[in-house]
Amino acid sequence: MKYWLMKCEPSAYSIDDLARDKTTRWEGVRNYQARNFMRDEMRAGDKVLFYASNADPSGVTGLAEVSREGYPDAEEPWTLVDIRFVAKFPQVISLETLKETRGLEDMVVTKKGSRLSIQPVTKTEYDIVVKLGRKK
DNA sequence: GCCAACGTTGGC
DNA sequence: GCCAACGTTGGC
Numbered sequence: 001m002k003y004w005l006m007k008c009e010p011s012a013y014s015i016d017d018l019a020r021d022k023t024t025r026w027e028g029v030r031n032y033q034a035r036n037f038m039r040d041e042m043r044a045g046d047k048v049l050f051y052a053s054n055a056d057p058s059g060v061t062g063l064a065e066v067s068r069e070g071y072p073d074a075e076e077p078w079t080l081v082d083i084r085f086v087a088k089f090p091q092v093i094s095l096e097t098l099k100e101t102r103g104l105e106d107m108v109v110t111k112k113g114s115r116l117s118i119q120p121v122t123k124t125e126y127d128i129v130v131k132l133g134r135k136k
Numbered sequence: 137g138c139c140a141a142c143g144t145t146g147g148c
Numbered sequence: 149g150c151c152a153a154c155g156t157t158g159g160c
Contacts, residue, residue, distance in 0.1 A: 053147085058147070112147095112153080113152075113153045114146095115154060116154095138159105138160090139160100141158090142158100144154085146151105146152100148151095
C-alpha cells in the first residue's frame with residue numbers, strides 16, 4: 001500500500017467534480033517523473049491526497065484512491081490511472097497549515113519549488129493530513 | 137553532452 | 149497577473 005498526493009487546479013478539476021463523477025481518468029500528465037510513478041509504482045487501492053493547486057487557498061481538499069492501475073494514454077508515451085472519490089474534507093487543509101504542521105516538514109509539497117504533480121507521501125504524512133482533514 | 141532559450145507550474 | 153523555479157528542447 002502506497003500513498004500519494006495528486007495535484008490539480010480546481011478550475012480544471014476539483015474534489016467536487018470527483019465527488020460527482022465518483023471516478024475519473026487522470027489524464028494530461030506530461031511530466032516523466034509523475035508518469036513513472038503512475039506507470040511503475042501506483043497500485044489499485046493506493047491512497048491519494050487530492051490537492052488543489054493555484055487555488056484560494058491551495059491545499060488538500062479531500063481523499064481519493066487508485067481505482068485502475070497505470071495504462072497507456074492514447075498519446076505516446078504517456079500513462080494514466082483512474083482514481084475514485086473517497087471523501088471531501090469539511091475544510092481545505094491549506095499549504096500554509098501543512099507547512100506549519102509538525103511531522104510534515106519533509107513532505108514534498110511543502111518544499112519550495114515543488115512542481116511535481118504526483119508526489120509520493122509517507123504513511124505517517126498521510127495519516128497526519130487525514131487527521132487534520134477530519135477536524136471540524 | 138552542454139547549456140541557453142523557452143514553456144509551464146504554481147505560490148503569492 | 150507576476151515571476152521564480154523548474155523541466156524540456158534543440159543548436160552546437
